[in-house]
Amino acid sequence: MIERILVAYASRYGSTEEIAQVIADEIRDLGYEVDCMNVMEVEDVTPYAAVVAGSPIYMGKWLPEAVDLAKHFRVELNERPLAAFAVGYSMKEESDLIKKSARASMNELRMYVHPQTEGTFAGKFDPEGMSKADLQIMKMARATPGDARDWTAIRKWARALPSVLFTLKE
Numbered sequence: 812m813i814e815r816i817l818v819a820y821a822s823r824y825g826s827t828e829e830i831a832q833v834i835a836d837e838i839r840d841l842g843y844e845v846d847c848m849n850v851m852e853v854e855d856v857t858p859y860a861a862v863v864a865g866s867p868i869y870m871g872k873w874l875p876e877a878v879d880l881a882k883h884f885r886v887e888l889n890e891r892p893l894a895a896f897a898v899g900y901s902m903k904e905e906s907d908l909i910k911k912s913a914r915a916s917m918n919e920l921r922m923y924v925h926p927q928t929e930g931t932f933a934g935k936f937d938p939e940g941m942s943k944a945d946l947q948i949m950k951m952a953r954a955t956p957g958d959a960r961d962w963t964a965i966r967k968w969a970r971a972l973p974s975v976l977f978t979l980k981e
């Protein structure tokens with residue numbers, strides 16, 4: 812039987828959604844059946860052999876609806892392999908401190924579930940379509956617009972997931 816994997820994401824402006832879709836495509840290419848959906852669309856995780864959950868980082872944290880997924884399905888998620896990833900624009904600069912703070916964005920998540928593996932990826936800042944409040948915060952942080960997503964790193968992480976998740980399960 813083909814194992815089914817869920818890739819669930821939160822996303823305010825779409826850049827994490829695109830990362831989730833690439834992760835789903837990579838896993839699908841390995842021969843798995845993959846569903847990719849927004850965390851708010853997830854009604855049940857029990858049909859899945861493993862779950863990959865991701866969120867962008869806003870003000871140092873995962874989006875609340877992504878944490879809610881873990882809170883709501885914590886029993887079921889703790890019964891199956893789980894991978895988590897965080898997407899933040901600060902990650903466009905590589906330093907141990909930035910990586911550490913990106914990992915810390917998942918602290919709340921870890922109160923409910925225990926991901927076997929975690930990824931941290933650089934995101935995107937496109938002022939077009941952004942709310943005034945969000946734009947103001949990015950301006951205050953002196954962020955310059957750009958797309959820092961490293962598709963090679965994302966694809967590499969995704970391709971390694973089945974072996975990481977299913978080896979640990981057995």
Ligand SMILES: Cc1cc2nc3c(=O)[nH]c(=O)nc-3n(C[C@H](O)[C@H](O)[C@H](O)COP(=O)(O)O)c2cc1C
Pocket residue numbers: 821822823824825826827828867868869870871872898899900901902933934935936944945946948949
């Ligand atoms: C108001 C605001 C706060 C943000 N806070 C952080 C942060 O604390 N750390 C970080 O690395 N990136 C931060 N970002 C950048 C986003 O995480 C990044 O742009 C991400 O790709 C957005 O994902 P989305 O398009 O899926 O919503 C922030 C962006 C905004 C607009």
